[in-house]
Amino acid sequence: GIQVEQSPPDLILQEGANSTLRCNFSDSVNNLQWFHQNPWGQLINLFYIPSGTKQNGRLSATTVATERYSLLYISSSQTTDSGVYFCAVGLSGGGADGLTFGKGTHLIIQP
């Protein structure tokens, strides 16, 4: 099956700092999504980004499918950004299959 590796596994930052989270995957994919799991356990979809670049407020993501990696950028971090960030991939386009998740990056933003 597809292997998904995320780095770093843990990250501690001060409020206001910027960060880059990386996701490497082992096969060609047509479905890549980033999620944030907050401290209460809720999984929030951040981006559906099988290729290209998207931005949503302080967050942006870039996927280079040909090189099998994706990056999630968080700028001007806030304490509410704390939690675990997951990258998840699938083979089918249009989101038409289940996702394989990485182990996540655990982010702590300190005030």
Added chain:
Amino acid sequence: DAGVIQSPRHEVTEMGQEVTLRCKPISGHDYLFWYRQTMMRGLELLIYFNNNVPIDDSGMPEDRFSAKMPNASFSTLKIQPSEPRDSAVYFCASSIMGEQYFGPGTRLTVT
């Protein structure tokens, strides 16, 4: 829309008992997914449906697990008999051509 709805939110049961988890997807979504999250194995796909038809159940751990989707607005995941190693958070998610939206999860504890 109310989002994906799961019930119950918490379930504590004894080994050997039958457990039924329920999910109502977002109206209009044609894909429904069941995932399980544990500390040891992370987030893993169990089964998914398209237009109420099971497409891939290769992630279902064993015959004790079964899932149904009798109509577009309801799905169940049943474990019979339950075992302590089934303790986990079970998530349901739905999608339509792209982003997957997760429910709040059911935390299952089997003693």
